[in-house]
Amino acid sequence: GAGVSQTPSNKVTEKGKYVELRCDPISGHTALYWYRQSLGQGPEFLIYFQGTGAADDSGLPNDRFFAVRPEGSVSTLKIQRTERGDSAVYLCASSRGAAGGRETQYFGPGTRLLVL
């Protein structure tokens, strides 16, 4: 595809349930990022992948959050035992990955998660 795609676009779940959010980066981009945007805030960094490995997961809020990118392309963000405070827009971005943060990060439209 031409851009970063994310599925689902909206997800409503109940407190305590498990959710998976998917990100399809731009073809050929080796760097992939997850951010979370809460209401009234800017996006906040969660995790960064270079290829298949998580180069930095320091932004994940706690061990209920986990992300994988097994083949170096599609990534899945997994949230266990969801809480109401997890409600936010989860944004995925990708970049070519060769030159670190100076490369433009291209964002997907996000997944809007609502935990009831």
Add this chain to the structure above:
Amino acid sequence: DQQVKQNSPSLSVQEGRISILNCDYTNSMFDYFLWYKKYPAEGPTFLISISSIKDKNEDGRFTVFLNKSAKHLSLHIVPSQPGDSAVYFCAAIGNSGAGSYQLTFGKGTKLSVIP
């Protein structure tokens, strides 16, 4: 603590006039700054960037100014058009380690350009 601050949540400007969006930062390790534009239900879109070795970067109607000593940057849009109505995020990147690829965003400024 907010390392990138956008103190104006909203701004209204008449079509054809100049829009000035401001951003302040506190982390002296930041050395690369970006502006992203976001429409509702879409992801942020890169607009323009500036390295700390420059004080100005221009791209068409968009100019970003950086005052490193004041830790302040601004985005100027001239002339403003109704299609510029969106939320504008200021973001920064550090010069080493983990901070060199994480974007740190401000809270955004909602710009409304009135026809």
